[in-house]
Amino acid sequence: MVKVFACVVGARPNFMKMAPILRALRGYPEIRPVLIHTGQHYDPQLSDVFFQDLEMPRPDVHLNVGSGTHAQQTARIMEKMEEILVAGPPGGGRFDRVIVVGDVNSTMAAALAAVKLQIPVAHVEAGLRSFDRTMPEEINRLVTDSVSDMLFVSEPSGMENLRREGHPEDQIHLVGNVMIDTLRALLPRARALETLDRLGLTPEQYGVVTLHRPSNVDDPQTLAGLLRVLADIAGELPVVFPVHPRTRQRIEAFGLGHLLDGQRARQAALRVLPPLGYLEFLSLTSQARVIITDSGGLQEESTALGIPCLTVRPNTERPITVTEGTSTLVGSDPVKLRRCLEDVLSGRYKTGRCPELWDGKAAERIAGVLAAH
Numbered sequence: 001m002v003k004v005f006a007c008v009v010g011a012r013p014n015f016m017k018m019a020p021i022l023r024a025l026r027g028y029p030e031i032r033p034v035l036i037h038t039g040q041h042y043d044p045q046l047s048d049v050f051f052q053d054l055e056m057p058r059p060d061v062h063l064n065v066g067s068g069t070h071a072q073q074t075a076r077i078m079e080k081m082e083e084i085l086v087a088g089p090p091g092g093g094r095f096d097r098v099i100v101v102g103d104v105n106s107t108m109a110a111a112l113a114a115v116k117l118q119i120p121v122a123h124v125e126a127g128l129r130s131f132d133r134t135m136p137e138e139i140n141r142l143v144t145d146s147v148s149d150m151l152f153v154s155e156p157s158g159m160e161n162l163r164r165e166g167h168p169e170d171q172i173h174l175v176g177n178v179m180i181d182t183l184r185a186l187l188p189r190a191r192a193l194e195t196l197d198r199l200g201l202t203p204e205q206y207g208v209v210t211l212h213r214p215s216n217v218d219d220p221q222t223l224a225g226l227l228r229v230l231a232d233i234a235g236e237l238p239v240v241f242p243v244h245p246r247t248r249q250r251i252e253a254f255g256l257g258h259l260l261d262g263q264r265a266r267q268a269a270l271r272v273l274p275p276l277g278y279l280e281f282l283s284l285t286s287q288a289r290v291i292i293t294d295s296g297g298l299q300e301e302s303t304a305l306g307i308p309c310l311t312v313r314p315n316t317e318r319p320i321t322v323t324e325g326t327s328t329l330v331g332s333d334p335v336k337l338r339r340c341l342e343d344v345l346s347g348r349y350k351t352g353r354c355p356e357l358w359d360g361k362a363a364e365r366i367a368g369v370l371a372a373h
């Protein structure tokens with residue numbers, strides 16, 4: 001009998017995680033995936049462009065929830081997910097399982113709606129813990145894992161965390177990193193783009209910056225401090241900064257635009273861009289000298305690419321990117337950031353290696369486990 005899996009995505013980092021899973025499930029005719037987009041991210045540059053770049057099918061169902069406070073957004077997703085899960089998949093039948101990825105509000109809300117209807121939940125990227133409950137994503141990770149009965153894990157720390165939290169051994173599977181599946185599959189296409197030429201950049205002679213964590217961008221002093229360091233760094237090395245809408249709004253609300261648009265930044269080659277699609281962004285990161293970021297996904301991508309990553313956070317739920325990979329936690333301390341940057345520019349920075357099972361085949365392993373279950 002055909003089993004129907006609701007595959008839920010909502011925000012930018014979900015798309016590159018779900019794309020390889022959908023592709024791998026095509027090898028199993030006994031599984032019918034139904035793609036549900038919550039609409040947490042709705043700007044074309046945060047959503048549509050990823051569907052194109054990743055060659056993902058159009059969502060079968062769109063919940064159009066949009067932005068809101070955490071409670072509003074979570075509640076809206078739960079209400080609409082419940083309706084869809086009760087109504088059953090388009091074309092008839094019932095949902096046998098819900099698959100969620102990552103740690104955004106859509107992940108947690110969809111998992112909760114499903115488990116309350118006694119539909120089992122599989123969580124991809126389970127077990128990651130920053131042990132920092134001020135991060136909304138940490139709450140999402142804890143809640144999602146606690147209601148999931150299939151937990152797919154990307155690095156050994158996740159296995160330890162889940163064991164410590166009492167998850168039975170037969171529910172946890174170390175499968176590797178689906179985000180890196182996408183990276184490996186699309187790297188040749190990304191590198192063939194002419195993004196560097198268009199921006200007047202030379203391979204390995206520029207840095208890429210992204211910032212969007214509430215802890216970095218929601219406080220005016222922290223944000224101003226970080227923008228000043230970036231303008232400063234750009235004095236030595238051209239810096240490309242695709243700005244997330246949340247960060248853009250905060251820069252405007254706090255009146256900090258002059259730190260980016262001012263004479264100092266322009267002379268110093270701080271290139272401020274709108275958010276980029278998957279391929280364009282990968283074409284930039286894969287040829288950069290250094291990446292400066294507070295993104296979880298980018299810590300992993302830079303480790304897979306072997307590019308130094310200065311992580312603007314005090315902690316990480318992805319410790320393997322520090323212990324084996326190319327990431328260093330610099331917090332929001334400008335002195336530490338500068339010191340690490342000097343190490344990178346002078347060739348003293350660590351090299352790192354790609355973790356085991358980040359081999360481009362994680363989604364195949366997940367599909368195999370799902371099919372055998």
Ligand code: UD1
Nearest residue numbers: 011012013040041042043046067068104105136137245246
């Ligand atoms: C969300 C995820 C975060 C992830 C990030 C990647 C949560 C709690 N956070 O953060 O883990 O790293 O996505 O991008 O789920 N906005 C737009 N256009 C959009 C979507 C949002 O302009 O398409 C603006 C809205 O004003 C919104 C704000 O960005 O209020 C924040 O969006 P939201 O989805 O709440 O969180 P992100 O900061 O994007």
